[in-house]
Amino acid sequence: MALSCDVLVIGGGPAGSTVSTLLADRGFSVVLVEKDRHPRFHIGESLLPRNLPILRRLGVEERLRHIGVTKRGADFSGNATESHVVYDFSEAMAPDEPSAFQVRRAEFDEMLLHNASERGVQVVQETRVTGIELDADPVTASILGTDGTARQISARFVVDASGRDTFLSQRLDLKQRNKRHKSAAVFGHFSNVVRREGEEAGNISIYWFDQGWFWLIPLQDGCTSVGMVCDPGYLKQRDGDLQNLFWQTVSNTQGVAQRLENAQLLGEMRGTGNFSYQSTEMTGDRFLLVGDAYAFIDPVFSSGVYLAMQGAEYAAEAVEGILTQPQAALRHRRRYERRVRKGLRAFSWFIYRFTDPALRYLFLNPTRRFQLRRAVISVLSGDVYGRTRIWPQLLVFRLVYHVTSLFFWRQQKAHRARLDKVEHTVS
Numbered sequence: 001m002a003l004s005c006d007v008l009v010i011g012g013g014p015a016g017s018t019v020s021t022l023l024a025d026r027g028f029s030v031v032l033v034e035k036d037r038h039p040r041f042h043i044g045e046s047l048l049p050r051n052l053p054i055l056r057r058l059g060v061e062e063r064l065r066h067i068g069v070t071k072r073g074a075d076f077s078g079n080a081t082e083s084h085v086v087y088d089f090s091e092a093m094a095p096d097e098p099s100a101f102q103v104r105r106a107e108f109d110e111m112l113l114h115n116a117s118e119r120g121v122q123v124v125q126e127t128r129v130t131g132i133e134l135d136a137d138p139v140t141a142s143i144l145g146t147d148g149t150a151r152q153i154s155a156r157f158v159v160d161a162s163g164r165d166t167f168l169s170q171r172l173d174l175k176q177r178n179k180r181h182k183s184a185a186v187f188g189h190f191s192n193v194v195r196r197e198g199e200e201a202g203n204i205s206i207y208w209f210d211q212g213w214f215w216l217i218p219l220q221d222g223c224t225s226v227g228m229v230c231d232p233g234y235l236k237q238r239d240g241d242l243q244n245l246f247w248q249t250v251s252n253t254q255g256v257a258q259r260l261e262n263a264q265l266l267g268e269m270r271g272t273g274n275f276s277y278q279s280t281e282m283t284g285d286r287f288l289l290v291g292d293a294y295a296f297i298d299p300v301f302s303s304g305v306y307l308a309m310q311g312a313e314y315a316a317e318a319v320e321g322i323l324t325q326p327q328a329a330l331r332h333r334r335r336y337e338r339r340v341r342k343g344l345r346a347f348s349w350f351i352y353r354f355t356d357p358a359l360r361y362l363f364l365n366p367t368r369r370f371q372l373r374r375a376v377i378s379v380l381s382g383d384v385y386g387r388t389r390i391w392p393q394l395l396v397f398r399l400v401y402h403v404t405s406l407f408f409w410r411q412q413k414a415h416r417a418r419l420d421k422v423e424h425t426v427s
Contacts, residue, residue, distance in 0.1 A: 002151060002152045002154065003031055003122075003151060003152070003153040003154070004029075004138075004153070005029040005030060005031040005122070005153065005154075005155050005156075006023075006028040006029045006030065006155065006156050006157065006323065007020075007023050007028055007029070007030045007031075007155060007156065007157050007158070007159060007319060007323075008031050008033065008139065008141055008153050008155035008157070008158045008159070009030060009031070009032040009033070009121075009158075009159045009161055010033055010129050010158065010159070010160050010161060010162045010168075010293075011032075011033075011034060011035075011160070011161035011163055011165070011167075011293065012032055012033075012036075012038065012109070012113045012116075012123065012125065012161075013042070013109055013161060013163050013291070013292075013308065014108070014109060014112055014291070014305050014308045014312070015161040015290045015291030015292070015293070015308035015309065015311060015312045015315075016032055016034070016159070016162075016290075016291075016312075017032070017109070017112035017113045017115065017116045018054065018112065018308075018312035018313065018316075019159050019161060019290060019312035019313075019315045019319070020032045020121040020123075020159075021058055021112075021115060021116045021119045021121060022057075022058075022313060022316035023316050023319060023320070024119050024120040025119060025120075026316065026320050028319075028320070028323070029122075030120070030121045030122065031121075031124065031155070032113075032116060032122065032123045032124065033127050033128075033129055033141075033143055033153070034113070034123065034124070034125045034126075034127070035126070035127065035128045035165075036125065036126065037125050037126045038106070038109055038110040038113050038114075038125065039106035039109070040106055040109075041105070041106055042105035042106065042109060043105065043185075043187055043225070043227065043270075044105055044302075044304045044305050045102055045104060045105055045108075045217050045219060045225050046071065046100075046102050046204045046215075046305075047068075047071070047102070047103060047302065047305055047306065048100050048302055048303070048305075048306040048380070048382035049089050049092075049098065049100045049382060049383075050097060050306060050310070050381055050382030050383055051100060051101075051305065051306050051309060051382065052097050052100065054309045054310065054313060057313075058112070058115060059115065059119075060111055060112065060115050063111055063115075064101060064103070064108070064111070065101075067103055067104065067108065067111065067220065068101030068102060068103045068108075069102040069103075069202045069218050069219060070099050070100075070101060070202045071099060071100045071101055071102050071202045071203060071204060072088060072089060072090070072098065072099045072199055072200070072202060072203060073086055073087050073088040073089050073090075073203050073377075073380075074086075074087050074203055074204045074205075074206065074301075074302075074380055075087070075196070075200065075203050075204075075205050075206070076205075076206045076207075076363050076364060077205065077206070077207045077208070077255045077364075078207075078208055078360070078364060079207060079208055079209040079210065079252070079253045079254060084205065084255070085363065085364055085365075085366060086200060086203065087366075087373075087376065087377050087380055088377070089377060089380070089381050091373070091374055091377050092374060092377045092378040092381045092383060092388075093374050093375060093377075093378045093383070093388045093389075093390050093393075094378070094383060094388040097381065100381075102202060102204065102217050102218055102219055102225075103219070104220070104223075124143070124145075126145060126146040126147075127143050127144065127145045127146070128143065129141050129142070129143050129167060130142045130143065130144045130150075132158065132168075132171070134158070134284065134285070134286050134287055137286075138154045138155055138156050139154070139155050139156070139157070139158050139286050139287075140152060140153070140154055141155065141158070156286075156323060157286055157287070157319055157322065157323060158286060158287040158288075159287070159288050159289075159290055159315060159319065160287060160288070160289045160290065160293040161290050161291055161293055161308075161312070162293045163291065163292040163293060164292050164296060165293075166277070166279070166292070166293055167293065168289060168293065169279040169289065169293065169294070172281070172284075174279040174280045174281050175277055175278075175279055176277060176278060176279070176280060177276070178276035178277055178278055178295075178297065180276075180352055181297060181298060181348075181351065181352050182231065182232060182276055183212070183229050183230065183231065183232070183273075183276060183298055184229070184230060184231070184234075184235050184271065184272065184273035185227050185228065185230075185271065185272050185273075186228045186235070186242045186243075186245065186246045186269060186270070187215075187225065187226065187227030187228070187269070187270055187271075188225075188227075188246075188265050188266070188267065188268065188269040188270060189219070189223050189224070189225055189265075189266040189267060190224050190226050190260065190263040190264060190265055190266060191222055191223060191224075191263065191266055192222070192262045192263050192264055193216065193218075193224035193226065193259055193260055193263045194258065194259040194260075194261070195218050195224070195259075201218065202218050203218075204216065204217050204302060205255075205259075206300070207253055207255050207256050208355070208360055209249060209252065209253045211230045211231060211234040211249075212228065212230030212231065212234065212355060213228075213229055213230075213300070213354070213355065214226065214227065214228050214229075214250075214253060214256050215227045216256070216259065223266060224263075226256075226260065226263075228246055228249055228250075229300070230249075232273050235271070235273070242269055242271045243265075243269045246269060276296060276298060277295065277296060278294070278295040278296075279293075279294050279295060282294050282336070282337045282340065283333040283336060283337060285329075288315055288318060288319065288333070288336065290308065290312050290315045290340075291304075291307065291308030291309075291311050291312065292304065294311075294340070297344065297347060297348050298351045298354070300350075300351050300354050301347055301350065301351065301379070301380060303347045303351075303382070306382045307340075307343055307344065307347070310343060310382075310385065311340050311343075314336050314339045314340060315336060317332075317336070318332045318333060318335065318336035339385065342384070342385055342386065343384045343385055346379060346384035346394075347379070347384065349398070350379065353401070356405070357408045358401055358404040358405040358407075358408050359401060361404060361408075362397075362400065362404060363376075367400075370393060370396050372393055372396060372397050372400070374393070375390045375393030375394050375397060376397065378390045379394070
């Protein structure tokens with residue numbers, strides 16, 4: 001049986017569920033097609049404070065509290081020290097959301113998808129979109145269920161929220177690796193991981209090591225998500241499997257080793273590579289890309305889910321404008337693109353430099369002068385879309401970073417000169 005709707009949404013992750021729910025609330029008929037059956041495993045378990053207003057508008061905040069661990073901030077550590085520096089969300093420039101949550105994505109994504117169905121979205125799970133004709137009017141998509149059932153869907157508009165599958169980007173040849181940044185990750189869920197004390201117990205912890213960084217995310221029932229992010233070349237140098245490399249790197253990172261001393265892996269260790277990519281186009285005449293279907297930069301700062309859901313809110317506004325004011329479609333598309341890119345740029349500046357010694361030094365030695373610490377906390381909270389005036393402080397922070405980088409460059413140059421002198425003397 002053929003389906004017909006105003007909007008076809010491909011993908012049932014946070015972006016797809018959010019844009020679907022908001023469009024259904026606006027009176028549009030929406031069909032959401034998801035390839036898997038929820039719940040299913042996914043990484044990206046750490047939310048940001050600016051997620052919460054969106055979750056309230058979706059009407060799921062109370063349900064979220066039942067499945068989440070309260071997250072009051074983030075802490076950062078070097079690889080040879082037991083100390084850590086805490087960035088508390090209550091110290092942001094506009095601290096109206098002083099906390100967030102850590103969640104199992106299987107539960108979180110299922111909650112959002114179920115909410116979309118309750119709000120009027122027609123959800124079709126265990127079904128893949130196998131073909132699409134964007135030039136047709138209406139757009140025609142072919143779908144195939146795991147039971148072999150094939151159907152057609154006609155839609156006035158398509159939202160690609162397929163995540164890292166990047167359905168339309170792949171088909172339209174839009175996807176490009178981000179040449180400025182590449183990374184790989186090895187991760188798993190563990191029991192018996194030591195947590196911070198008191199109100200810091202729910203914080204995400206970040207530990208740098210020479211080739212990358214670790215995340216530790218406390219979840220419910222004593223479970224902790226632990227991941228190692230590094231350059232793909234580091235994984236290629238491994239002696240044995242990913243799990244051996246993971247534990248070897250843990251043993252060389254003092255703070256992580258102490259917290260994982262009695263840890264036990266729950267399930268399997270997973271790995272993924274080529275994290276960072278971006279599409280050359282975000283919108284077209286009858287389609288729009290949202291969340292990871294457009295771009296993904298890195299899991300650092302827990303930005304993925306927030307960027308997906310905030311982008312989904314902007315997408316819902318754009319689709320409504322395009323369908324109700326077709327004569328102004330281009331204006332709505334361009335506004336959506338500007339808003340999405342603004343958030344990506346704000347996070348990207350930090351992410352591209354996250355393993356740089358100068359940025360590491362500034363995070364581990366924060367200053368309260370010129371409100372720089374508060375501005376950085378605002379970024380960590382997700383306040384990057386112009387709601388709060390933090391750009392003057394961020395410009396000063398970038399200036400301090402460049403001066404610090406120059407200092408480290410001179411230090412490294414002097415060190416190399418000393419080594420050359422020693423080698424010349426020995427020879």
